[in-house]
Amino acid sequence: MANKYTNLCIAVTGLNANDNPGPGMAVIRSLKEYFGDGLRIIGLSYESLEPGIYLRDYVNKTYQVPYPTEGTAALVERLSYINQRENLDLIIPNFDSELFNFIKIAPQLKQMGIATYLPTQQQLTLRDKVHLKDFGTKHGFYVPADHKLYTADDLKKAVGEFNFPMVIKGKFYEAYVVYTMDQALKAFHQLNAAWGVPVIAQQYIKGNEINIAALGDGKGNNISLVAMRKLYITDKGKAWAGVTIKDDQLTQLANNFAHATNWKGGYEMEIMSTAEGHLYILEINPRFPAWVYLTAAAGQNQPAVLAKMALGEVVEPYADYQAGKLFVRYSWDHIADIADFQQISAFGEL
Structure with a gap:
């Protein structure tokens, strides 16, 4: 299935896996499952204690990158250095706060031979929390x-x-x-x-909280779409357990969003389904959610499909996924050596 992708090298951000986890590890797990052992994963970290740095079964090597506030020049310089050593095929950024910079430097990355699959700056702004209500009013969506x-x-x-x-x-x-x-x-x-x-x-909208993970093709369509109902929510509002569900109304809502924005790349819709049957959009996150591995488990491996599209492959939209797939997040103590921590802290590489 994936043998033409031998020696593929993909860089991924969002390696934190605390009580408010980044999507990075779930993205990596999905990619590994599809592309197999030939895939080399490069972690891009901001802090020295992001767990993904030390999970060597998943991440082959990690490099620290400058904080988004340091701007695009510092990021390009660092990624150029990493690319000389690793020969990157693709970068998948997974934090909202870093997307502005990555979108801006995407043409420079392309010149280096590094693919991305990202929304435009305009698409990013449209769904910003600050503008979401106006966007909803314009396109007929329920937004609080x-x-x-x-x-x-x-x-x-x-x-x-x-x-x-x-x-x-x-x-x-x-x-x-x-x-x-x-x-x-x-x-x-x-x-x-x-x-x-x-x-x-x-x-505040009262109802059942539902999330949709989707992948837009940049032309007004969703290539993939998986809905999940939260079963357990942390005090930060994060899903700690959830189950895939199917509902035509949810599919229609996500398709309407893709059509209204021509969204390109992964995104997550956070929705409240009210007793009156209205679907309120609470947020639209411009990247994969931390629970994105559930899409792979349900039969639509969104990170793998994004990678294929970014590398120029034409992909058919998924028609179906499995309802009733449950995920339960758990904590696990990973043991590493203090020397590894010192290495990444001092030299920015591990």
Whole structure:
């Protein structure tokens, strides 16, 4: 199946696997499953304690890369160095905050012979939390009302409109359901410190939480689409267990989104299904979710298909997947040597 891809070398970010895991390890696991032992995985890390660095069965070598705030020139320089050593075929970035830079440098990467499969800058902006309500209004999607919070005083306006409970969200990550003004202020200051302004206050929608992982072809179609109902949610709102479900309404919603945006690449829709039967879009994440390995388990290996498309292969859209596939996330102590930690910390390579 995958033998024409011998000696494939793919770089992946998002190697953290804590209580708010990045998608990197799930992406790597999916790629390994499809492409087999001939695949070489290069980890791109930001911190010295991202677990993926030490999981040698999955990641062949890791290089530290500059933080997104350091800009594109530093990133290009570092990736050029890595490419000279590794001869990369493809990079799959997995963090919202790094996508702006990767999209910007994609033409330079292409000149180096490195493929990417990313949305455009315009697509990235369309679904931004700050613009999501306007996007929903324009295209006829249900999206909760929101307020942009630049100062603590802005919270009063939001409370006046939504009352409690409401959801306070960071610009890039994290969301808290708050029930009092004290909790709202605490969440605002915490998220402002972590991600900057605006912090977003969003109307609280009651219902069943459903996520869709999908892969858009950049021409208005989804090549793959798998829906999952959250069964267990952490205090950060992350799915710790979930089960694949099938529903024509969900399929239609994701297809409408792909059609409205011409989305290119992986994305995740976070949806609340209400008692009245409305599907509210809470967020659209511009990359694969951390639970993306479930797509492979259900019969649609989205990271592998993205890799094939990025490398120029024409891929037929998937027609079906298995409902009732369950995932349960768990913690596991991986033992490494302090020398490895010192090596990545001091030299930025392991």
